[in-house]
Amino acid sequence: MKNTVIIIILITLFISCTQQKEKTFRIGQKSIAFIDESKNRPLQTEIWYPTLDTLTKKVVKENQKELFKTIETIPNAKIPNEKFPLLIISHGTGGNRFSLTWFIEKMVKEGYVVVSLDHYGNSTFNKIPREFVKWWERAIDIQFVLTQVLKESEIGTKIDTSRIGGVGFSLGGYTNIALAGGYVDRTVRKNEKNKERKMPTEFPETDEIIDFEKDSLIVSSYNKYKNHVKDKRIKAFFVMAPAIGFGFHSPEQTDKITAPIFIVAGKGDLIAPVKNNAEKYHNLIKTSKIHLFDKKVEHYVFLNESTEFGKKVAPAITMDNPTVERKKIHEKTLELALEFFKSTL
Numbered sequence: 406m407k408n409t410v411i412i413i414i415l416i417t418l419f420i421s422c423t424q425q426k427e428k429t430f431r432i433g434q435k436s437i438a439f440i441d442e443s444k445n446r447p448l449q450t451e452i453w454y455p456t457l458d459t460l461t462k463k464v465v466k467e468n469q470k471e472l473f474k475t476i477e478t479i480p481n482a483k484i485p486n487e488k489f490p491l492l493i494i495s496h497g498t499g500g501n502r503f504s505l506t507w508f509i510e511k512m513v514k515e516g517y518v519v520v521s522l523d524h525y526g527n528s529t530f531n532k533i534p535r536e537f538v539k540w541w542e543r544a545i546d547i548q549f550v551l552t553q554v555l556k557e558s559e560i561g562t563k564i565d566t567s568r569i570g571g572v573g574f575s576l577g578g579y580t581n582i583a584l585a586g587g588y589v590d591r592t593v594r595k596n597e598k599n600k601e602r603k604m605p606t607e608f609p610e611t612d613e614i615i616d617f618e619k620d621s622l623i624v625s626s627y628n629k630y631k632n633h634v635k636d637k638r639i640k641a642f643f644v645m646a647p648a649i650g651f652g653f654h655s656p657e658q659t660d661k662i663t664a665p666i667f668i669v670a671g672k673g674d675l676i677a678p679v680k681n682n683a684e685k686y687h688n689l690i691k692t693s694k695i696h697l698f699d700k701k702v703e704h705y706v707f708l709n710e711s712t713e714f715g716k717k718v719a720p721a722i723t724m725d726n727p728t729v730e731r732k733k734i735h736e737k738t739l740e741l742a743l744e745f746f747k748s749t750l
Contacts, residue, residue: 432454436452439550450523453521456483491519491568493572494572496528504521511739518563520554525542540579540649541627548634571642573644585666588631593652593654641666647670666686667741669696674703677704684697701726710732711723
């Protein structure tokens, strides 16, 4: 009888451990429209989180004309009653909160809550000229949304506030460096080749004449916020192809950075060349590590995988060098991110 009880206990423990090991998170998704009333900035936000719910019905869209592949989520699913680390994502210039769903999908399945937002005035469907050059205010967007998410009655209570990380691509990479404590010097008017800075290709068409160097709204915002957007709640930062390197030239601009930063970029990047961006940041930031892909890996490889439709209508951001497989770059990047956050959060 005693042996039988022992056997039953062992079997029960084995089944319990097996079920725990085989527990697979799916992706819950919740949309919230936050508004920073102090600055009159609407910030459309997605919260992606682990769930054990199952998808009961697949929604099939007809005549899809998506540029990028989408991921499968369960809207408003239940979140398990446990604590999860949080990652908050900043998209690139003119991008949006769905630009890095390849990254979001994997991290949620690995047990992270991930928050992504549309930066006010600098996103795909909301382009305002001045907001394209008030880079430092993007960090304020992140701070505001993070505060609101932590207050959220259901998901907010499931976040381990000691394990919060930042993630960013391109201009979003700079945004995270600003959140870490780095500040841009916008008074440097020439780049390394002594040419006037050009606006990004995503910059909106406008009839308004704006002197971006002297405009009172831009200058006053810079003076107010330039080096006051560090967020100590965010403990580690993972940045992909970071931009705005032309505004960093002195160690003093990064000496307040104490959190670990991991930089990933491609040597073939022509939008944010690594010499003047990724490598420059790495040299200026004492806490940074860097991984560079080879010379055939370009800037937009860090966006989502493309659909065939996307390759036809937007080849510049959806197609890579023929020898580069975007999915493989994503897989390696995720491997680096998981290892980084596992050791830092």
